[in-house]
Each structure stands twice: as structure tokens, then as C-alpha cells.
Amino acid sequence: MKNIPFCDYKKLYLNHRENYLKIIDEVASNGGFIMQQAKKDFEKELSEYTGSNHAIGVGNCTDGLEIIWQSIGLRPGDEIICSSHTFIATASSIVMAGGVPKPVDIGDDNLISTEAISDAINSRTVGIMPTQLNGRICDMDTIINLANKHKLFVVEDAAQALGARYKGKHAGTFGIAGAISFYPAKVMGCFGDGGALVTNNYDIFNRSYQLHDQGRDVNGDLKSWGRNSRLDNIQAAILSYQLKKYPGVIQRRREIASYYHKRLSQLNELKLPPQPLEDADNFDIFQNYEFMATNRDELKKHLEANGIKTLIQWNGKGIHQWESLGFTVKLPKVEDFFKKCIMIPIWDYLTDEEITYIADKIISFYRK
Structure with missing residues (x-):
């Protein structure tokens, strides 16, 4: 009888142990642990890989989703339609940003039903949050059309979908922004919590950047209130290595x-x-x-x-x-x-x- 774990976390490290030790040693020897070159390099590589204009490495995908909604500026009572077939963080990110999640049913593909989205739209709806689940992208043509018709934001929970494409376009790049997870169990995971957000919208990038680094902009000038949610440099360097393969x-x-x-x-x-x-x-x-x-x-x-x-x-x-x-x-x-x-x-x-x-x-x- 064989013994096949659902996920063998040890192998994720041991199969590339020598390379990972070299990466850790290089970053640690430089003393560049926080907001240094390895993070900047990975963000550039990630934006190029996904075809997005901007990428920001954050503490985890949940933070990334919260930061996007905070950048948009939800008001009390604002409703966001999401799938019920998703991790609780999808909905909690809406709540933590001041909105109200409205979970809806799934279609035959087990992803969010576009018919259910249409039926759920009302005067309080301000956004749609599709989850690109198990590495598969939803029917984004219909979702974007619905959003445009009703003037709604689309924010993608692309936690499980880095590299997934729909008609040639990458997960996370259909709406105003999307967030990706680098939790160890993801197809591309780091050695702890980690995440990123991607966007083609400069205003969302600028506000999100400030929110992820204590309110400071890309020049280090304090512009607003923010939080501490920064992908650290060792994790960023590990992810740069993984992105190549x-x-x-x-x-x-x-x-x-x-x-x-x-x-x-x-x-x-x-x-x-x-x-x-x-x-x-x-x-x-x-x-x-x-x-x-x-x-x-x-x-x-x-x-x-x-x-x-x-x-x-x-x-x-x-x-x-x-x-x-x-x-x-x-x-x-x-x-x-x-x-x-x-x-x-x-x-x-x-x-x-x-x-x-x-x-x-x-x-x-x-x-x-």
C-alpha cells in the first residue's frame, strides 16, 4: 500500500533545498529584509507575467483583497455580490473594508452563476467579486458586461488562479484589481503567508501602495493612514525563483x-x-x-x-x-x-x- 499525502509540505522545500538555502543566504547577507530590491524585482516580474501594469506584494491574499476594497472606498450598506463556493476570506475582506457580502449560487461549472449575479443586483450593489476557483476563471465576459451595464466594480479573488487564463487574459486582470495568494499550498507558494494584488488602474495602485506600507507612497512620503502588510524580501526572492519554473x-x-x-x-x-x-x-x-x-x-x-x-x-x-x-x-x-x-x-x-x-x-x- 502506498502513502500519498494530499499535500506533502516537506517536499515543497526539500525538492529544491539547496537553491532555497542559497536564496535565503543571499537576502540575509545583504540585510535587505523589508521593502528592498528582492520585493521590487518580484513585483516587476509578477506584473510582467500577468500582463498587469502594477503589482504589490502584501502580507497575504486576504489583506490584498481588503486593501483593494479600501482603495475603492466602500460605504456602510454597500453590497458586493460573491460566490458562496469560496473561502470565508472572500467575504471577510468585504466586511473588513466596510461593505456587505451577498453570497449567491453557483452554475454548472461550480463557479459563481452569472444568472444569480444578475438576479442579486439591486440599488445597494456596488461590486461583483468572482472567485477564480481551483485554478479556473469564471465567465468573465458576462460578468464584465453586467458590471458595465450597472456601473459596478469588479474585484477578482484570484487566490487560487495565478497563471490561469480566459481567452488569453490572466486571472486578476479583468476588473479594477485582483489579489493572489502565495500560501504554501498554492500552485506557487512561499514558506509562510504571502500575497499580491495586481491592477491596471494607477489610482488603485497608488492608494493600495499607501495602505500596504503605513500610508507611505512609492517615494516614502507619508500621504494617508495605512497598515503594515508587506511581502518580506526573503519570501519575494523565493517566489521570484519559483516564478521562473x-x-x-x-x-x-x-x-x-x-x-x-x-x-x-x-x-x-x-x-x-x-x-x-x-x-x-x-x-x-x-x-x-x-x-x-x-x-x-x-x-x-x-x-x-x-x-x-x-x-x-x-x-x-x-x-x-x-x-x-x-x-x-x-x-x-x-x-x-x-x-x-x-x-x-x-x-x-x-x-x-x-x-x-x-x-x-x-x-x-x-x-x-
Whole structure:
């Protein structure tokens, strides 16, 4: 029996240990720990990679989202429409910036439903916050059209989607701004918390820059109130190294996803994510390989018994199901999804033998 963790955090470091030690030593030897050249270099590289005009390294993606909404300037009662199929930080960023999150249902792709967005727009709505989930981008054509029609801001939660594209355009660059996570479990993660925001809007960049560095502008002059949310230089240097090899990481994940689709699409008991195709509108990076499964809980036990760790994300709840936060709405598609969803390992370091083993064990559960 094999032992396949859902995420082997040790390998994320040990597979490139010598390079990481060299990076840490170089930054530490220079004494450039905070707001120095490594951060500036990574921000430039990130903006070039995503095709955005500006990038700011921040403490984490949640801070990035909060800072964007604060830069926009939410007022009490302002409503932001978001998907309920997302991490709670999506909604909390709205609350912390002074707004009201309005979670809505999902579509057949398990991302935010554009019909639900349209139905939720009212006189208090000021923005839409699509989550580019599991490395796949939403129907941004329709979302941008709705936003333009109703004069709404679009801020992307692109925490899980660095490198994902829709019709050639990168996640985080469709609306006024977007935020990305570098949490260790992300496709490109650092060794602790880290994040970034990207934007093509100079006013948002200028205000966000001040907010992330105690109110100081790019010249170091104090202009406004702010906070301390700065990506540190060691993490930035590690991310610069990772960005250089990132296309290969994405390609391996897409190869694994293709293999899973080929093997598992024979099972009517599963609803799989779309397979990666080179000529599709969506270029998915497969942050996660998540699907809906009949007898999900029994499947999870079966895989566990065979040494395969799986994950049911976010405690198996959409954000609207946390009644302690004041939500009362019922969203049937999200609720059905969380009764059936499961994630299996898809890390780029998995061997062909391991992914074959995972697929074999899933098939054997349904075809005993």
C-alpha cells in the first residue's frame, strides 16, 4: 500500500533545498529584509507575467483583497455580490473594508452563476467579486458586461488562479484589481503567508501602495493612514525563483488532470472538472482537482484505507451556511455541491505510478 499525502509540505522545500538555502543566504547577507530590491524585482516580474501594469506584494491574499476594497472606498450598506463556493476570506475582506457580502449560487461549472449575479443586483450593489476557483476563471465576459451595464466594480479573488487564463487574459486582470495568494499550498507558494494584488488602474495602485506600507507612497512620503502588510524580501526572492519554473509546474498539473479525466470519465458516479484543452477559452492551472462523487464519504474512507489522503474543502460548507455570521439565504446548488465534493492529490511532484494508483483505487471503489 502506498502513502500519498494530499499535500506533502516537506517536499515543497526539500525538492529544491539547496537553491532555497542559497536564496535565503543571499537576502540575509545583504540585510535587505523589508521593502528592498528582492520585493521590487518580484513585483516587476509578477506584473510582467500577468500582463498587469502594477503589482504589490502584501502580507497575504486576504489583506490584498481588503486593501483593494479600501482603495475603492466602500460605504456602510454597500453590497458586493460573491460566490458562496469560496473561502470565508472572500467575504471577510468585504466586511473588513466596510461593505456587505451577498453570497449567491453557483452554475454548472461550480463557479459563481452569472444568472444569480444578475438576479442579486439591486440599488445597494456596488461590486461583483468572482472567485477564480481551483485554478479556473469564471465567465468573465458576462460578468464584465453586467458590471458595465450597472456601473459596478469588479474585484477578482484570484487566490487560487495565478497563471490561469480566459481567452488569453490572466486571472486578476479583468476588473479594477485582483489579489493572489502565495500560501504554501498554492500552485506557487512561499514558506509562510504571502500575497499580491495586481491592477491596471494607477489610482488603485497608488492608494493600495499607501495602505500596504503605513500610508507611505512609492517615494516614502507619508500621504494617508495605512497598515503594515508587506511581502518580506526573503519570501519575494523565493517566489521570484519559483516564478521562473512556474510554467513547467502548471504543465505537469495539466498532464495529471488529463490523466485523471481519461481514467475517471468512465465513471457515471463522478462529475469531473473540464479536461485541459489547448484550444479552449479557459486555460486552467488545476490548483485543485475537485469533483462531485456519489457516496462521497464512503469513497473518502476507501481512499484513506488505501493510503490516499483527500480533502473536503472549507469544512464542507459554503460561506452562506455559516449562520453564526448572520447569513440566512438558501443556495441549493452550493449546498448540494458540498454534500458530494472531494479533492484528490494533484501536486506536480507526484509520479506517474502514484497518479495511476490513485485512479485505480477510485475505479475499484465503484467497480468492485
